[in-house]
Every structure is written in structure tokens, then in C-alpha cells.
Amino acid sequence: MASSYRAPVEDMRFALYDVLGAEALFGKLGFDEATRDVLDAILDEAARFTETVLSPLNEVGDRVGCEYDKATGDVRTPPGFREAYRKFVEGGWSGLVSPPEFGGQGLPHLAGLPLKEMIDAANLAWGNFPLLSHGATEALLHHGEDWQREAFLKPIVEGRWTGTMCLTESHCGTDLGLLKTRAEPQADGSYSITGTKIFITAGEHDFTDNIVHLVLARLPDAPAGVKGISLFIVPKMRVGRDGAMGERNAVRCGALEHKMGIHGSATCVINFDGAQGWLIGAANKGLSAMFTMMNTARLAVGLQGLGLSDRAYQNALRYARDRLQMRSLSGAKFPDRPADPIIVHPDVRRMLLTCKALVEGGRLLGYHGASLVDVGSHATDHAERKQAEDLLGFLTPIVKACLTEWGVECTYHALQCFGGHGYIAEHGMEQLARDARITTLYEGTTGIQALDLMGRKVMQQQAAGLQVFLGMIDAFCTQHADDASLAEFIGPLREKAAQWQALTMQVGQRAVANADEVGAAAYDYLFYSGYVALAYWWARSVAAADASSRSAEFKTAKRETARFYFARVLPRTNTHAQAMAAGAETLMAMPDSAFDS
């Protein structure tokens, strides 16, 4: 039996309405259309679409994968993928959170998150095609000239074309300063782009008539390194200033990569051979324009980890209830059956509860990040915007790294619940584990996220975002200081918040003296931060559940999961704190030549 997916609409509503107060927030930010009725309708329709259209294609996407035609350079997507994309566009999903002036529905970013999570859970590989369009949309919105937005943005928002991000070359991924793709200015104001890009997600496919590549390249007189990189729009089919689609551009898919997973996602080598391109944004400022795309893309990849975690958990839970094996050590729980279902075993419950705690807590971590995108761009108060931007900058690497690493962990636990059957393709659990593995790598590895957090957000920006978050924790703890039913969470949360502040100071001071301390502490600092952030969201979840009119079972589930989290997951912070305290010496003292065995 293949893996299945049911959209967790109930918990999504809880996250949006009960915890994050989305209704009030959207009203305050001027999203008059984003009423609860509209949001509820979106949730239900998105659930229907992803459960019935996308999820059934998840297995075939893995088994058949994308196919490359060497003769033509074309890519054929797996059976059903193209048709599902047509339905996606017809359903109006492509422009959900894009501006109305370009054909979008103008909903807040946060309102698009549940759809995003559902797509990722239902069919991660398929979801990469519309995801990349979203990145191109952001870049065009913020950096495109008027004619570029008219010509390229509208078809993308309407789903008629899709987008890509062409950064990586074979010798440079993280270090874009090394890139070699060239852009030669032409008489008509366009540029001739030449070079080879690798790992281009959705770089070629059969969904749409055109594909809009956003390409990093160097102008002839560009300075060396990252200060000499410019961003170009390079469509597969040429597009003039009038927006009319012309002949085929000199852009061709040279190969598809054979990967561990996401076989339904086309990972392309793209050759630009004097292709016509258009400069977007200022010359030599391409990297900052690209970062506009990358930050939302990082939040989006975090959601991929979350979606996979949830799907994996749902299937492990079903299996744990169905599979009869051994008796409970404390006496048979179902004496009339040949054995007890494995959910009675404490160690199986440990794995399930770990998933539940990371999924439901992680959902709030990710959705809160998305809400900051809306506040940062729509709040009327400047200081409020600034705070949201600081916090978003601080949280983005945490959301990306934690949700994806937890995706690896949750798909691990869920597979493990199946025992040997988890290793067999037919149950679909091993696909989830393989698919999850990419998320800690693309859009910046976990190590890169950690460096971004520690180097930029803590050191360069004096941890401004952390102060905002600590303020939120303090406000919550103060608000509930006399609430006996929350005391078991408030106390430890206050302690962890104080330790977070102290550790940040300590690492920061050491890093001033030795820059290697930044890299030496980064990974552990990031996860320390992620686990404390989750403790905050779990404490708030208990408070929000209790304050709601939900069922007693719902409230019990939140409270017991929070207790599990505080008792058995949050202690990981101690290991991370100790590792951080060990400092750079424990990593740097070893001579490079002595690593061999």
C-alpha cells in the first residue's frame, strides 16, 4: 500500500486563527479580501486539490521520473504531471498571493502557506515547478522594469509560463563569486548570455510554452568576485519589449541529473549559447536581487521539510495502529487480537510523538515566518516593519535548516516505525526519506544557513531579530505568569530564553577575537535557537488550545505533546550549548593532513 496524505486542515486552522491570530492581522494589514470565509474556502479547496490530484501522482513521479530527449533537449514530465499543472492553473492557484495588477489574487503571503505545505506533502517533486515561478515573481516584482513586469510577470502569475533560478555552475554553488557565465551587451539593449548552469530545478519541462530563466552572469567589465555579478532574464522562447513571444532562444537543456529522490522534479543542466537576455536591476548588483528570491525560497524549502514530515507521520501513525506485533510489556492491551498494535510500545510512541511535536510546532515556526513577510511589507508603522524584517532575517535560516533537518529526522522515524517494510518501495516510506534528503542541501545547505544566522544575523546585525523574539517570549511569559496550568512550560521557557541571550553574547564575544568561532558555533547555535523557538510555540499552543472552544481531546493532545516536547526534545539544547562552549579549538587543532585513518 502506497503512502497517503490527508491535509491537516484542522491543525492549520488552529495555527492560523487560534495561535497566530491571522484574521486580526490581515485586517490590520489592509488585506480586506482575506476574511475567514475566504481563508476557510481556500483551505478546503486546497485540501481537495492536493489530496485528489497531486497526492496520487507522488509514487508514479518517483518511479517514472522525468525523461530527457537527447535529440531535442526536451524533458517529458511523469505521467499526469502536466495535466495536474493544467488543473492547478485553472483553479487559479498560481497567483494566489501575487498582486492583482499582474493577475494575482492579492492574498497575504501567510494565506498561501497552507496550500504550499499541502502541495509539498502531496507531491514534493511536482511542487518544485510552481515553486520556482514564485521566486521569479519576487525578483521581477522588486527589481524588474515596467516593460519586464508586463512582459514576463503576468504570464508567470497566470501560470502560462514558469520561472527558474540559474545560479549554480559546476565549480561554484555556495561561492557564487567564482561564476563564469558571461553577458555581452548588444546593440538593441539586450545581452548575449553564454555559459552552463547546473542543478536548475524546473529548467526544462512540458507544462508551458515558455520558461523564464533568471540567470546570474558577468558583464565584460565586471569586477571580480561577488561584486561583479548581474541578473538577467533569459526566456526559453524570445520575448520582445512588446511582450510578444518570438522564436526559440539559444537556451537548451543539456542533461537531467540522476538523483537520490525527487525524480519527478527536473534537475537540469542548462546551456546558454549566446542566448538573448535582459538585465534586471542594476549592473553588478545581481546577487542582492537574487537574495530577494532566495529568502522566500528558503522559507519555502523549509515548508517542504514540514510537508514531508507530516505525510511521513500520518502514514507511520496509521501503520502503528494497524500492525499487530508483540504484547505491551505492561500486559496485553488487545487480548482478543493475536498481538497488540505497535502503537502500545513506548519506543514506537517516542518516534511518533517526536514527529508530532516537530510537525505541529514546526508548522507554527514556518507560518509565523510567513506572517512576518506580510508585516514587513504591509504594516503601516515603520518601526513595526523594521522589527518584522529583523525577526524574519533572524528566523529564515532557522526555519529553513530546522524544518528540513526535522524532515530528514521525521521521515527517518516514520520509516523506522514500519520496520523492514519501510525499506521496501511499495509502502512509499523510503521515497519520503529520499525526497526529504534534498531539502537540507538546496537553497543553501544547513551549514550555510547556520553561517547566515551566526555571521550576518547575529554578528553583523547585533542579533536584532533575536531581541524581537526574546521580547515575544517575555510578553507571553508575563501575560501568563499567574496561570498555574501553564507554569510547567513558562518556567523552563524563561530559563531557556535567558540562556539563549547569554549564549549569544558569549559566542559573539569569542567571535570578535577569532572569526573561526563564528563557524565553530554556527550549527549548534542554529539548532539551539530552533529548539527554544519551538518550545515557545508549544507553550503558546497549549495556551491557545485551552482558550479555544475545541474538543477536550484536542486540548489534551496539545498539552501532552507539549509535555513530551519539553521533557524529551528540548533537552537537545543542552548538548548544543555544550558543543558551542567547546569553541573553535576542538575543530581547528587537528592538522589537515592528519584526518586520514
Added chain:
Amino acid sequence: MASSYRAPVEDMRFALYDVLGAEALFGKLGFDEATRDVLDAILDEAARFTETVLSPLNEVGDRVGCEYDKATGDVRTPPGFREAYRKFVEGGWSGLVSPPEFGGQGLPHLAGLPLKEMIDAANLAWGNFPLLSHGATEALLHHGEDWQREAFLKPIVEGRWTGTMCLTESHCGTDLGLLKTRAEPQADGSYSITGTKIFITAGEHDFTDNIVHLVLARLPDAPAGVKGISLFIVPKMRVGRDGAMGERNAVRCGALEHKMGIHGSATCVINFDGAQGWLIGAANKGLSAMFTMMNTARLAVGLQGLGLSDRAYQNALRYARDRLQMRSLSGAKFPDRPADPIIVHPDVRRMLLTCKALVEGGRLLGYHGASLVDVGSHATDHAERKQAEDLLGFLTPIVKACLTEWGVECTYHALQCFGGHGYIAEHGMEQLARDARITTLYEGTTGIQALDLMGRKVMQQQAAGLQVFLGMIDAFCTQHADDASLAEFIGPLREKAAQWQALTMQVGQRAVANADEVGAAAYDYLFYSGYVALAYWWARSVAAADASSRSAEFKTAKRETARFYFARVLPRTNTHAQAMAAGAETLMAMPDSAFDS
């Protein structure tokens, strides 16, 4: 470039001679043949065989896999596998540690470990074929009648036939009490075996003329549950009491499983349709006979995790030295190159050092376990045997679970060092991660290992094995109490040993009151134990290296890796200790119906 493998002969010698004192041990146990010259020659030849014959077949084994012929039920192994097996047999490797009276070379179990590790690292999938023979050898040696040993054991030891272990059925894996395969007594003293077994590793292949299945089944009058299980020898080709191979038995491979990894290893559905079998050992005592095989098999699967970890580490290290990307935060280390090799980055070193610490420490954990097999079976002193058996029983689940989970972890880190390239098949890193994933599942999942440790070895046997190990730690710490150069390790080790003892008492006492506490603490207790055991081996490694005539760089490498381990890995014990202290309530309070989101 595919992944490569170089046998770590130098560190193996260090483990065997300098730390474990294998020469003296073998002499004392009466293995007169196992001189250092012989052992060194075996190491060198095994390295040559695995590096040049097996390792080059690792990638093709994954890509092509085993193929099933539905018409005949035959299985074709990947190109080159059969020829490699022929060389393995010709080289005399199959009987290295088997008794001379059955054609073996009679070397100690420990002397076979480096070969085993090298095979697993070079080609895990291929290694499963001879591995399963080893299990059958053990069962026949300990439980077979004379004629059975003559008829079946000799061809297996000589490599002319291979063996299997047929336990699992579709509805029962862990819970063998549920198994349904039947055995009907026949007039000639044989039995007619009928039933379907799944997940049978090496169940069918083209290496040899015959395959000897060891099958668990029920006699007609057998009691229900695990007390009614008997063990049978069921060869693919019938074999009479005279040892002559006759006609085809009613044994047929019904299908091959499609798996996440180890594609070159044939995982078979085996149908027994009134097949001729022979009872081995006493009726209804099949499970204990099977455990004879299972314990050595569990140590062997632990070694698989170790082998994969080492191969993954070697390739990550090579890549980290070659791949140029970004500058060191503390200033360019190779200013003449376009960027620094990524080994300069602290976070990359964190991943590499984690692998190195787990591989080299894990090697001692595994090899020490193997040495206990030899002491337990060959020591002349009864008390010494008993101690070794107690300790071996205690360590077996730790070796199996830790080395395999660390295998998942190390292949994770190694892939991560490659960034996006790690996800692409051509580098071979993703294969190692997929292959490693089976090791935490077969021969008892990690959760089952933990229950074996906590339920049997701690609760039922009053942690007798732990007391032996604590004695070893105490002896070492006392011996080096005045050694200033070891003080940084001795102090923390003593503390951890005391905590280990205390935690064992606490959990034991709670478990007496509530049996669910066994299952609730088991996982964390196992890993707590594994990390403290590794701390002991790292401290001993530093002492042994310093006492040896090895190079200064070798000594530095051991010391710095030990420092890294104590500072950044050993703190994981604190999280495990806290999770254990949380008790069963945090796992059991959640109502089964409330797990859904």
C-alpha cells in the same frame, strides 16, 4: 567520479595490536596459527581483494541490481558479482574463521573482523551473500547432528554452497510467535515444509549450485507462540543423509523486493511448497537455536554500519580537500588558489571529525565485541568465559544499534559535505546513505536492540555485563590515575561511568514498578551506553597511541579526535540521560486516539 575505498589497514592494526592486544590474546586462547605475520598477511590480502575486486562493483550493483526471472524463479546477480564470489572462494576467504575439521582455517573470530569490515565498506550488497552463510555455519556447528554437519557445513565453509535465515513472514517480523509456516513429519525422518517467507537475504542467486535455507516452522502438535517454533534445514537442491545432492526441492523464489538500497543484495520472497527439510536441534527449541545465529549476525550488521561510515568518511575527506569554495573566515588559507578547500571551514570539520570519531571509536567497539566471542568460546577459565559472555550479551545490542545508527549519521554527514553534488548518483554518496538505511532495520530494529539491552541484559540479567565493563573502565582509570597527559579524559570518563551505574539503578527500580518504563527508557539507555563506551575506547586509544612507536602525527590525530569526541559528541549523553529521567508518563499519557493532527 564514483565513491572509492581504501582499506584502513593502519588503523585496523592499531585497533588489533595496540589497543586490543590481539597477539597476546590469541596466544593465550590457544590460536597458535594466529601470529602477527599471519594476521598482517591477511590484512594486506583482504585489502587487495576488497579494494580491487569488490569495491569497483559497488556502483554497478546498485545501478543494475538483482534481476528476477518469473518463468524460472531464478535470480541473476549484478554483472561481476558471481565472478567476484568465485575469487572470494578461491582465495580461501569463506572459511577463514571456521573450524579446520570442516574445511575452515580455524582463525579466531576477531581475526576475521577486518575482512568483514572491508567487505562491507567495499560492497555491502555483495557482502550479504557470504554473511548469511556465516549464520548458517554457526547454527549447524552448535545445533546440527553429525551427519548434518558433514552434509551441509563443509560445502558452506568451502563456499560451494551458501546459507540463509528464513524467519520473517508477511505478518510477523519481530513477533515470531505468530509465524505460520508448517512442518509435517515424513516416514523417512524428514519433514515437509510449507509456507511463505519474506525478506530472505541471499534467498536465491547464481553464485552456487545449492542454497541451504534455515527455516523456522511449526510442528503439527507445537504449542502456540514462540515455544512452538522449530528450526529446519531446507536446501534448494535436496540433500540426503549421505550428503549427495539430489533433485530440486520444492523451494522457489516468488519475487524480489524493490528496495531503497542494497540493490545488489537479493531480498527474496521464498515459497516452500511441501519442501523436504530436516529438523535441526530439538523440536520446539528453534528460537534459541536461531538466536545463536542472530547474535553473531547482529554484531556483523553493526560492522556493516561501520564499513559504510568509513567509506563515506574517506570520500567526504577527499572532497573536502579538493573542493574550492569560499574563503576561511579567519583569512584566506590558500591565497594562491581561487578559493580555499572547504576543509578549512569549521562546520565542515565538525562533520568530518564526527565521522572520524565514530568510525575509529566504533571500530574498537565492534572489534572488542568480536574478541569477546573468542574469549567466551576459547578461554580455559570458566569465570573468564562467563564474564566474556555476560559482557558480549550486554554489548551486542549496543554494537548493532550504535554502529548502524552511526552509519546512517556518518553517511548523512559525508553526503552533506558534498552539498548538492552529494544528492547526484554519479558521486556515489547517495548510494551509501541508501545502503546504510537498511542496517538499522534488519536483524532487529534499533528499538528491538534497545529492548533486548534493557529488558534482557539489564533487567533479567541484573546488568551483569555492565559490571564487567565498569570494571574495565575502573581498571583503566586507576592504571592511568597519575598520567597527567590523560587526565583530561580520565576525569570525565570516571564521571560518566558513575552516572551510567546510577542511571541503570534508577531505571531498573522504576521498571520493577511499571514495565512500560523498560520500553520508555530503552532507546536512550542504549545510546547513553554507546557514547560512554566510546569515550572509554577513545581514552584507551590516546593511551595506546602514546605508548606506541607510531608517528607524532598519528598520536596527534588520536588525541585531537578524542578531544573533539569528549567536547562535542559525548555531551549527547546528557540529552539521553534527561530523556530517560522523563519516564514513561511522557510517552504513555497521550490517548491513542489523540495522535492525529
